[in-house]
Amino acid sequence: MEERAPSHESCCKIKTTTCPCPVCGNAGRKVTALTLDQHVPQHLRASIGEDAAFCLNPECEVVYCNPQGFVIKRGETLRLITIKDAGDEVLVCYCFEHSRGDLRRDIVKTGTTDIPERIRAQVKAGVCDCERKNPQGACCLGNVTAAINEIKGEIS
Secondary structure: OOOOOOOHHHOOOOOEEOOOOOOOOOOOOEEEEHHHHOOOOOHHHHHOOOEEEEEEOOOOOOOEEEOOOEEOOOOOOOOOOOOOOOOOOOOEEEOOEHHHHHHHHHHHHHHOHHHHHHHHHHHHHOOOOOHHHHHOOOOOOOHHHHHHHHHHHHHH
């Protein structure tokens, strides 16, 4: 059985880092080995090390970077990344595998979606594993809300 992060509450705490992205200069969110092991291909994993950050700039090609300047770019991760990649097939929630397309189908059909409430209920029940499953190493609800607003803006 796959080992989960120690506490579902830990995934929702944003850990920022002062290590700026070497491409865009933005500070990022510190990620753990649990996150990196899940999303970085084996041939790049040793190079990124244990001290890494997720670049929060959606326009930047860098996904992960470390203080030594090593970067892993969009397209080099094992999965598409919510804030880095476009398309309805991209997941907005990695724990429960909700995609942009799922949000879009709900919104087009009913004008809204209950996916955020379903995610919150699962988080409350302690069955999320955001630190491991989400490439950002944290809760997805901010990304889900942003995607909902973007989709509503596109279809209105």
